[in-house]
Amino acid sequence: MNYRHSFHAGNFADVHKHVVLLALLERLTRKPKPIFYxxxxxxxxxxxxxxxDAARGAEWREGVGRLLEASPDDVEVARYCERLLATHGRAAGLRTYAGSPLLALASLRPADRAVFVERQRSEASALQVALPGRRNTTVLCSDGYAALKAYLPPAENRGLVLIDPPYESPHEFSMAEQALRLGLDRWPSGQFALWYPIKAGPEAQRLLASLRNSGLRKLLTLELATRPADSPVGLNGSGLLIANPPWQFDVHMRPALAALHRILSPDGAGGVRIDWLAEE
Ligand SMILES: C[S@@+](CC[C@H](N)C(=O)[O-])C[C@H]1O[C@@H](n2cnc3c(N)ncnc32)[C@H](O)[C@@H]1O
Known part of the structure; x- marks a missing residue:
């Protein structure tokens, strides 16, 4: 496997994914009962x-770089900016980007339990070092898909699973879909967030069509594109499929995604799309 997220960290897709992640965790932690992540x-x-790596494409400059310059006032986006800056001290300026584990931990309370799975040894070791010492936190150098079987359903019975594969192999779309189905089969009331890339090819549409016809309920998609859907090279948009989203999450996230689009796509290309693949 060659995938290195360090080329892409902080790009518009990371921003989109992490804003939604924090919005989900904020709602899950409103009730005092511990959650599982x-x-x-x-x-x-x-x-x-x-x-x-980051300097090569400088993708972060058009993602988190733009966002922090804009000082957005939408509540969901502002929460993300605040957490991001808090992860390495405001005074330092943005020299590092916090990935999903650090951002999620900043939202969790001491009694909440977190499990992080990373297959590449070098990345898993770096993650172990990057994480603050905290009880109820496990880092595994292993296959994330296998972890769904090992950890679901959790004793806490409330919580969230983030599935964020690299989509390097042509089979990853179907692996991700199977993972979501398996996860929901084992934990029907759990929340799941599955990230998918939107490119010129048909893969994302195929994934969504298959899930639309799957019989699964309560599936919401939140998409943010910064280029026209048919741009031939690269990533045109970022998609998140949420299973069992919180009440009115579609309504609450619309202004957040609109604010992100205004800032991350200054020429107005692409757009925002929020759709129920399947309701109740
Ligand atoms: C898109 S990156 C994750 C980014 C991270 N979730 C974030 O938002 O900061 C995908 C990661 O999955 C790892 N990976 C690839 N296949 C895996 C597998 N089967 N199980 C666990 N990790 C895997 C890659 O090494 C890479 O670090």
Whole structure:
């Protein structure tokens, strides 16, 4: 496997994914009962924005770089900016980008349990170092898909699973779909967030069509594109499929995604799409 998230850390897709992630966790932690959080493709936790990988495409400049310059006032987006800056101290400026594990931990309370799974040894070791010492936190160097079987359903019975694969192999769309189905089969009331890339090819539409016809209920998609859907090269948009979203999540996230689009796509290309694949 060659995938290195350090090329992409902090790009518009990371921003979109992490804003939604924090919005989900904020709602889950409103009730005092502890929750369970599983990140099946956790990455290394912290990414050096001045390093060679990040510098190559400088994707973060058009993502988190733009966002922090804009000081957005939407409540969901502002929460993300605040958490991001808090993960490495405001005074430092943005030299590193916090990945999903660090951002999620900043939302969890001491009694909440978190499991982070990362298959590449170097990334898993870096994650172990990046995470603050905390009880109820496990890092596994292992296969995230297998972890769904091992950890679901959790004793807490409330919580969230983030499935964020690299989509390097042509089979990853169907693996991700199977993972979601298996996860929901084992834990029907759990919340799941599955990230998918939107490119010129038909893969994302096929995934969504298959899930639309799956018989699963309560599936919401939140998409943010910064380029026209048919742009031939690269990532045009970022998609998140949420299973069992919180009450009125579609309504609450619309202004947040609109604010993100205004900032991350200054020429207005692409757009926002929020759709129920399947309601109640
Ligand atoms: C898109 S990155 C994760 C980014 C991270 N979730 C974040 O938002 O900061 C995908 C990660 O999955 C890892 N990976 C690839 N296949 C995996 C598997 N089967 N199980 C667990 N991790 C895997 C890659 O090494 C990579 O670090």
């Amino acid at each position: 599983l990140d099946t493709h956790a990455g290394r936790g912290r990414y050096d924005l001045a390093g060679a």
